[in-house]
Amino acid sequence: MVFEVATAAWLKASAERVDAAILESFKHLSVPAQGLKEAMLYAATGGGKRIRPLLVYATASLTGRSLDDVPGIDACAVAVELFHTYSLVHDDMPCMDNDDLRRGRATVHKAYNESTALLVGDALQTMALGLIADSSMADSQKIRIISNFTRAGGLEGMAGGQAIDLESVGQPLTRQALETMHRLKTGALLRSSVQMGGLAIDLSDEDLNRLDQFASSLGLLFQVVDDILDATADSQTLGKTAGKDAAANKPTFVSLMGLSAAKELANNLHQEAIASLGIWGENAQLLRLIADKVLHRES
Amino acid sequence: MVFEVATAAWLKASAERVDAAILESFKHLSVPAQGLKEAMLYAATGGGKRIRPLLVYATASLTGRSLDDVPGIDACAVAVELFHTYSLVHDDMPCMDNDDLRRGRATVHKAYNESTALLVGDALQTMALGLIADSSMADSQKIRIISNFTRAGGLEGMAGGQAIDLESVGQPLTRQALETMHRLKTGALLRSSVQMGGLAIDLSDEDLNRLDQFASSLGLLFQVVDDILDATADSQTLGKTAGKDAAANKPTFVSLMGLSAAKELANNLHQEAIASLGIWGENAQLLRLIADKVLHRES
Numbered sequence: 001m002v003f004e005v006a007t008a009a010w011l012k013a014s015a016e017r018v019d020a021a022i023l024e025s026f027k028h029l030s031v032p033a034q035g036l037k038e039a040m041l042y043a044a045t046g047g048g049k050r051i052r053p054l055l056v057y058a059t060a061s062l063t064g065r066s067l068d069d070v071p072g073i074d075a076c077a078v079a080v081e082l083f084h085t086y087s088l089v090h091d092d093m094p095c096m097d098n099d100d101l102r103r104g105r106a107t108v109h110k111a112y113n114e115s116t117a118l119l120v121g122d123a124l125q126t127m128a129l130g131l132i133a134d135s136s137m138a139d140s141q142k143i144r145i146i147s148n149f150t151r152a153g154g155l156e157g158m159a160g161g162q163a164i165d166l167e168s169v170g171q172p173l174t175r176q177a178l179e180t181m182h183r184l185k186t187g188a189l190l191r192s193s194v195q196m197g198g199l200a201i202d203l204s205d206e207d208l209n210r211l212d213q214f215a216s217s218l219g220l221l222f223q224v225v226d227d228i229l230d231a232t233a234d235s236q237t238l239g240k241t242a243g244k245d246a247a248a249n250k251p252t253f254v255s256l257m258g259l260s261a262a263k264e265l266a267n268n269l270h271q272e273a274i275a276s277l278g279i280w281g282e283n284a285q286l287l288r289l290i291a292d293k294v295l296h297r298e299s
Numbered sequence: 300m301v302f303e304v305a306t307a308a309w310l311k312a313s314a315e316r317v318d319a320a321i322l323e324s325f326k327h328l329s330v331p332a333q334g335l336k337e338a339m340l341y342a343a344t345g346g347g348k349r350i351r352p353l354l355v356y357a358t359a360s361l362t363g364r365s366l367d368d369v370p371g372i373d374a375c376a377v378a379v380e381l382f383h384t385y386s387l388v389h390d391d392m393p394c395m396d397n398d399d400l401r402r403g404r405a406t407v408h409k410a411y412n413e414s415t416a417l418l419v420g421d422a423l424q425t426m427a428l429g430l431i432a433d434s435s436m437a438d439s440q441k442i443r444i445i446s447n448f449t450r451a452g453g454l455e456g457m458a459g460g461q462a463i464d465l466e467s468v469g470q471p472l473t474r475q476a477l478e479t480m481h482r483l484k485t486g487a488l489l490r491s492s493v494q495m496g497g498l499a500i501d502l503s504d505e506d507l508n509r510l511d512q513f514a515s516s517l518g519l520l521f522q523v524v525d526d527i528l529d530a531t532a533d534s535q536t537l538g539k540t541a542g543k544d545a546a547a548n549k550p551t552f553v554s555l556m557g558l559s560a561a562k563e564l565a566n567n568l569h570q571e572a573i574a575s576l577g578i579w580g581e582n583a584q585l586l587r588l589i590a591d592k593v594l595h596r597e598s
Contacts, residue, residue, distance in 0.1 A: 031454055032479060036462035040454065090421060095413035114394035115465050118417070122389060123458035125421065129428045130449030139438040146445065150429030155330055155339065159422035163335035166414050180331060 010286060011054065011293065017067075018053035018081060019045065021074040025082075025131055039112050039120045040127075043089050044082055046103040051222070051294065052084055052193040053077035058286035059197025059211060075135030076145065076196040079128040083153055084189060086124035089117050091162070125153075137200060145199050152192035161185025165250075173251040179220065186226075187219030210276060214287065217273035222294050224266045227252035231259060233298065270295045309585060310353065310592065316366075317352035317380060318344065320373040324381075324430060338411050338419045339426075342388050343381055345402040350521070350593065351383055351492040352376035357585035358496025358510060374434030375444065375495040378427040382452055383488060385423035388416050390461070400540050424452075436499060444498050451491035460484025464549075472550040478519065485525075486518030513575035513586065520568035521593050526551035527561055532597065569594045 022044050031037045056077040060070045067073050092099040092107040093114060100110050109117035132142055132149070151157060161184025168181065194215035198208045231254045253262045273291045277284035321343050330336045355376040359369045366372050391398040391406040392413060399409050408416035431445055450456060460483025467480065493514040497507045529543065530553045552561045572590045576583035 029455055031459060032483065033454065033459035033462040033466075035466060036459060037454055086421075090417055093417065095417060116462070118389055118392065118394060119458050119462050119465075122385075122420070122424065123454045125424055126449050126453035126458065130446065130453060133442050133445040133449060139442045143432050143438045143441055146432040147429065150425050150432060154425035154429060155332065155336055155422045156328055159418050159425065160330060160332035160335060163332040163415070163418050166418075167332075167334060184331065 007289070011289065014054050014057045015050040017057070017074070018050055018077045021078045022081065025075075025078050025127075036116065036119055036123060039108060039116050040124055042111060043108050043120050043124065044085050046105050048081075048085075048103050049297070049299075050081060051290065052080040052189060054290055055190065055193040055215070055218075055287075056080060056197040056200075058290055059194045060201050061286055062198070062203070062280060062283050063201055064283060065201060070200050072132070072135035072137035072141070073197070073200050075131045075137075076200055079131045079149070080189065080193045080196060082124045082131070083128040083149070086121040086128070087153075087158060087162070087189075089124070090121040093117055096162075096166070141199055141202070145196050148195050148199070149192050152188040157184055157188030157192075158186075161188065168251060170249050171251070173256070175253075175256050178251055178253065178256060182220060182223040183216070186223050187216060190219040190222060191215040210279065214273050214276035214291075217269050217276060218291055218294060221266055221269035221273060221291070224253045224262055224269060225294060225297065227254045228259065228262055228266065229297075229299065230254075266295060306588075310588065313353050313356045314349040316356070316373070317349055317376045320377045321380065324374075324377050324426075335415065335418055335422060338407060338415050339423055341410060342407050342419050342423065343384050345404050347380075347384075347402050348596070348598075349380060350589065351379040351488060353589055354489065354492040354514070354517075354586075355379060355496040355499075357589055358493045359500050360585055361497070361502070361579060361582050362500055363582060364500060369499050371431070371434035371436035371440070372496070372499050374430045374436075375499055378430045378448070379488065379492045379495060381423045381427040381430070382448070385420040385427070386452075386457060386461070386488075388423070389420040392416055395461075395465070396543070398540055398543070440498055440501070444495050447494050447498070448491050451487040456483055456487030456491075457485075460487065467550060469548050470550070472555070474552075474555050477550055477552065477555060481519060481522040482515070485522050486515060489518040489521060490514040509575060509578065513572050513590075516568050516572035516575060517590055517593060520565055520572060520590070523552045523561055523565045523568060524593060524596065526553045527558065527565065528596075528598065529553075530558060565594060 023041075026037065026041055026044075029037065056073065057067055060067060060073050088102060089108045091097055092102055093109050099107055101107065105111070107117070108120050112120075129146060129150070132146055135142065137145070153159065161181050164181045165185055168177070173181075191212055194211050195208060198211050203211070230252065253265065257265065270291055274288055277287055280287075322340075325336065325340055325343075328336065355372065356366055359366060359372050387401060388407045390396055391401055392408050398406055400406065404410070406416070407419050411419075428445060428449070431441055431448070434441065436444070452458065460480050463480040464484055467476070472480075490511055493510050494507060497510050502510070529551065552564065556564065569590055573587055576586055579586075
């Protein structure tokens with residue numbers, strides 16, 4: 001039973017599972033542009049928390065089915081991670097956050113160059129959506145997933161949140177506006193990860209909506225903790241440049257509320273997330289584990 | 300009947316049709332990031348030849364069906380144009396071709412800024428794929444189209460061709476290598492446009508393969524003519540910076556073969572394309588019209 005391994009071991013095994021699936025997904029590509037493929041692999045295999053694939057796997061495990069019996073579940077996990085990676089690669093570029101360090105390594109535009117980083121992000125996005133289309137799910141599932149995923153990733157979701165983020169640098173921002181920005185920028189894709197897992201095991205719309213409550217709280221929790229870590233951790237622990245939000249004069253939950261209130265908010269969001277899982281009882285152990293990890297992470 | 304209007308009037312009407320469909324596709328978006336939406340519209344509504352939507356429409360007209368009776372055909376036309384537009388916006392950026400002029404207007408990073416141009420391209424790509432997923436075609440058609448489209452647009456297609464293009468600046472390149480690069484960079488998406496139109500009207504695999512021969516010749520023709528125009532036309536006629544390939548020391552069909560041999564190649568490719576349409580006789584009038592236009596265009 002999957003629930004017996006709902007420990008740190010499950011997190012590790014699942015991260016390894018998606019890492020292997022990422023490598024596998026590149027193997028089948030017939031590619032004249034080896035340089036671009038290599039740079040895409042560099043971006044996609046640099047570790048990271050793999051929180052989005054973990055959400056896909058944990059949600060798909062909600063009914064106790066083994067992941068090996070859920071067609072296309074690895075394609076979903078890889079797709080959401082590659083899509084997230086595309087956004088990181090572009091976000092790190094000089095015209096955006098201009099960051100040299102990501103996941104403890106040189107960012108793509110530093111390890112290669114800017115034009116390669118641009119193409120790496122572009123092609124990772126395309127690949128992510130192609131993987132779902134080419135997966136072994138039913139066509140109807142694939143379409144619902146691609147529809148949800150593209151809405152979450154585009155103008156109405158992640159990309160829109162990025163745009164608001166850029167516009168807000170140096171601006172006074174209310175807590176409400178900051179929350180809206182993060183619900184788009186980070187929250188949308190985390191929610192989509194949970195929906196993917198649920199759609200892959202054909203959950204009812206009612207269940208999908210319940211899970212969306214969980215994912216929505218979790219998404220905001222993720223960002224609040226990010227802001228707390230940015231203000232309190234060092235770059236080596238984070239694997240990326242610490243204190244950069246303050247340096248860039250970006251509004252954060254910490255800068256708006258103070259550190260102690262931000263920590264209280266994080267605890268409240270964690271409790272909200274856990275409460276949304278109530279009806280699943282023991283079956284939601286893995287999702288609770290992820291929520292705990294998001295609250296208590298150090299990087 | 301559609302064939303009676305197979306003239307310049309059809310080209311104009313079809314370009315207007317996709318322009319209207321592009322505007323319509325933005326109307327339904329609920330968007331907190333108005334600035335990004337505006338910049339996406341700026342990029343997507345700047346005119347252009349609309350050659351990819353024309354190919355979608357002309358192919359979907361092959362069996363004489365009215366476009367109004369082909370579910371999802373406007374979504375396909377808009378999707379391929381938005382995807383193409385994303386590639387132009389990124390291609391114009393300073394780290395790529397660093398171009399100030401596109402379709403006779405300021406490029407997106409000049410009219411707005413670099414970070415906006417990056418996000419505009421990213422979000423246009425996402426939107427393009429979402430439009431197909433949300434269209435009124437059958438799920439099985441959508442999936443075949445998305446699968447073909449993502450293969451054509453990604454590492455194995457357009458993005459891969461872009462990478463080879465960047466690597467080849469200042470390098471000696473054989474005619475064969477130049478052709479491979481262009482078959483990916485420009486050809487793949489033109490071929491995908493034709494496949495979309497054919498899949499939308501449920502053509503047989505045999506017919507789809509025949510059409511792919513046409514599209515493959517047309518794609519290369521398109522690029523050879525591009526190179527001829529870059530060497531012979533002025534910026535005002537082109538609506539983009541002329542002579543930039545020579546200035547950037549990029550290999551072109553003209554620089555490798557000379558102008559006169561490049562013109563002969565263009566004529567041969569045009570004849571090949573037309574010959575591939577043989578079995579469709581009069582029904583292929585619109586596709587022939589597009590091939591003529593690609594050969595004889597002045598911008």
